[in-house]
Amino acid sequence: MADVATLKIGETEETLPVITGTEAERAIDISKLRGDTGLITLDEGYVNTGAVASSITYLDGEQGILRYRGYPIEEVAKHCDFVETAYLLIYGELPTAEQLEHFRHSLRRHTLLHEDMRSFYNGFPRDAHPMAILSSVVSALSTFYQDSLDPSDPEQVEISVLRLMAKLPTIAAFSYKKSIGQPFHYPRNDLTYCENFLQMMFAVPTEPYELDPDFVEALNLLLIVHADHEQNCSTSTVRMVGSSNANIFASISAGIGALWGPLHGGANQACVEMLERIRADGGDVAKYVNMAKDKDNPFRLMGFGHRVYKNHDPRAILIRATCDRLLAKMDRTDPIFDIAKELEEVALKDPYFIEKKLYPNVDFYSGVIYRAIGIPIQMFTVLFAMGRLPGWIAHWKEMQASPSKRICRPRQVYMGPTERDLLPLEER
Ligand code: CMC
Numbered sequence: 090m091a092d093v094a095t096l097k098i099g100e101t102e103e104t105l106p107v108i109t110g111t112e113a114e115r116a117i118d119i120s121k122l123r124g125d126t127g128l129i130t131l132d133e134g135y136v137n138t139g140a141v142a143s144s145i146t147y148l149d150g151e152q153g154i155l156r157y158r159g160y161p162i163e164e165v166a167k168h169c170d171f172v173e174t175a176y177l178l179i180y181g182e183l184p185t186a187e188q189l190e191h192f193r194h195s196l197r198r199h200t201l202l203h204e205d206m207r208s209f210y211n212g213f214p215r216d217a218h219p220m221a222i223l224s225s226v227v228s229a230l231s232t233f234y235q236d237s238l239d240p241s242d243p244e245q246v247e248i249s250v251l252r253l254m255a256k257l258p259t260i261a262a263f264s265y266k267k268s269i270g271q272p273f274h275y276p277r278n279d280l281t282y283c284e285n286f287l288q289m290m291f292a293v294p295t296e297p298y299e300l301d302p303d304f305v306e307a308l309n310l311l312l313i314v315h316a317d318h319e320q321n322c323s324t325s326t327v328r329m330v331g332s333s334n335a336n337i338f339a340s341i342s343a344g345i346g347a348l349w350g351p352l353h354g355g356a357n358q359a360c361v362e363m364l365e366r367i368r369a370d371g372g373d374v375a376k377y378v379n380m381a382k383d384k385d386n387p388f389r390l391m392g393f394g395h396r397v398y399k400n401h402d403p404r405a406i407l408i409r410a411t412c413d414r415l416l417a418k419m420d421r422t423d424p425i426f427d428i429a430k431e432l433e434e435v436a437l438k439d440p441y442f443i444e445k446k447l448y449p450n451v452d453f454y455s456g457v458i459y460r461a462i463g464i465p466i467q468m469f470t471v472l473f474a475m476g477r478l479p480g481w482i483a484h485w486k487e488m489q490a491s492p493s494k495r496i497c498r499p500r501q502v503y504m505g506p507t508e509r510d511l512l513p514l515e516e517r
Contacts, residue, residue: 098126112147129500136396139320140497141328145178145483146319150397155404157317158182162403171312172196172282175254175479178317179486193282199255200276200285202263203233210267219264219471220349226260227253228342238336240489249337250482257478258282261471262289268467283308286475291463304462307415308472311455314404315476317483323347323354327481328488332497337485344481345474351391354452354473358466360392361456364425367432372424374431382441390436392429392453399446408454415461426457 094117096103103126106118116139123129132138147156155162158177165174169183176184176192184192209229213222231238234252237245263273266289274289283305292298318324327344331337348354367377380388395402416423433449436442452473459469488494 096122098128101126108142110142112149123500129502131502135320135325140325141320141488141491143319143484143487144181145487146317146480148319148397150395150399153398153401153403155318162314163407166310166313166407169313170281170283171309171316171476174313174316178479178483179250195251196255196282197278199252200259200278202256202259206233207263207273210263210273213267215268215270217264217268218349219261219268219467220345220355220474222264222267223257223261223471223474224342224345224349226264227257227338227345230256231336231338234338238338240331240334240336246337246486246489250486253337253341253482254478257475258286259289261468261475262286264471265290265465265468281305283312287462290468301462303415303418307411307458307462310407310411311458311472312476314407314451315455315473317477317480321353322350323477324481324484327485329497331485331488332494337482340485341478341481344477348474348477349470354470354477356391356450356452357456357459357469357473360452361425361460361466361469363391364428364432364456367428368424372428372431374428374435377432378435378439378442381436382439390432390447392449392456393436393442394445394447395450398448398450401448402450404451405449405453408451408458409449412454412457412461415458419461421461423457423460425460426454429454429457 092107092109094105094107096105103122105122108116108118110116119130130138145158147159148154157165157174158181160177160183165177169177172193173184173189176189206226206229209226210222213225230249230252234249237248237252239245259276266273271293274292274294276285277288278285280288280300284300287300287304287308288298320328323344326347327340330343331340351359363377367374370376377388377390380386381390381393412426416426433453436447442448455473456466456469459472460466464472
């Protein structure tokens with residue numbers, strides 16, 4: 090196949106290089122197009138624009154494939170825990186037993202927050218959304234660790250990575266404790282990553298807290314399936330902020346803001362709210378499917394559709410199976426899980442959803458599991474952020490290390506007024 094593309098602009102022909110990825114994906118390199126022709130490309134929402142060549146995650150939306158560093162998500166979920174997955178994403182290879190133990194040990198040593206950080210929590214209104222708190226406190230890490238903000242110093246980056254990975258669960262759990270007026274529960278370094286998070290969320294000083302191994306396993310899976318998803322909105326935000334050489338805390342804090350939106354990570358909260366609404370409205374699933382199809386109605390089925398997946402979302406399949414298993418084990422039914430399954434069934438048979446290739450995405454069932462393990466709805470997107478953290482870090486590091494790194498600075502086609510005379514205020 091030709092490794093160049095020819096673009097005809099009027100009478101001139103422009104030859105553009107074609108880049109081929111390791112999975113035979115092909116892209117036209119237009120980086121010199123403006124210099125050579127004066128033209129730019131226009132692609133709102135970056136629907137067809139590759140912003141980077143990356144070696145972290147491979148996605149095939151047509152076939153429903155997701156691989157971290159070459160390993161299928163199903164295999165990673167089967168054989169690794171979240172910390173091992175994080176290592177794989179951040180450092181590029183699966184760890185040896187020794188490397189993994191060293192990584193776990195390093196994370197355990199950084200779980201505490203600086204005591205002065207606790208006072209931030211008193212400044213937030215009690216009903217503040219925990220995503221706002223998460224983003225603010227992560228940004229504030231750069232005020233406490235001013236000795237390690239240089240993106241070009243690998244040692245400073247490494248310590249910041251460990252601090253972020255170790256402290257995010259503590260920051261997140263404290264935001265929940267604040268919202269319900271309970272005392273902060275300190276991390277316990279004898280526990281695993283997921284166990285520690287659950288005890289910081291749910292333990293109280295007045296009675297012992299018993300960890301449920303099923304909850305730990307479910308949380309572990311959810312964090313793994315969220316761990317990376319190549320150039321999504323929040324990861325692209327992290328890259329964009331980091332491209333100006335902003336420090337890693339500032340970059341991740343911005344990514345948390347991007348994740349919060351209901352079209353991205355916020356969809357898990359929005360999805361459960363939608364399922365609750367359907368239930369309160371008598372459980373008429375067809376009515377909501379029709380609303381989603383109505384062009385004049387802004388309502389969308391939350392947890393449905395994906396920019397890239399046009400066949401199935403492999404993460405949704407893993408999560409749905411865990412949902413089934415967990416609820417059966419707990420001998421529990423959840424009416425919104427039943428509504429979710431019915432909604433999926435109706436939508437998947439509907440020509441609108443079939444034609445537009447809209448399938449349940451990762452957020453469709455994750456909320457049901459979070460509910461089952463007692464996570465309050467406002468914390469759903471925070472859990473997504475905890476899962477996505479290693480992916481953000483991996484992309485930030487990959488970008489900093491890239492010899493071709495440049496500040497991200499898209500162009501535009503200007504559609505505003507052409508030059509005009511300015512009338513002074515008294516003459517307007
Ligand atoms: N319900 C009803 N119609 C939909 C839906 C939906 N959930 N999603 C897309 N469509 C329709 C949309 O109206 C459009 O129709 P038309 O071509 O007639 O204008 C067509 O399908 C294409 O949609 P789009 O908005 O142009 O597609 P996109 O790639 O820009 O958006 C999306 C992708 C995920 C934002 C969108 O599918 C959506 O809003 N889904 C609901 C929110 C959601 O679940 N988000 C979580 C995404 S997965 C987790 C993550 O990565 O954050």
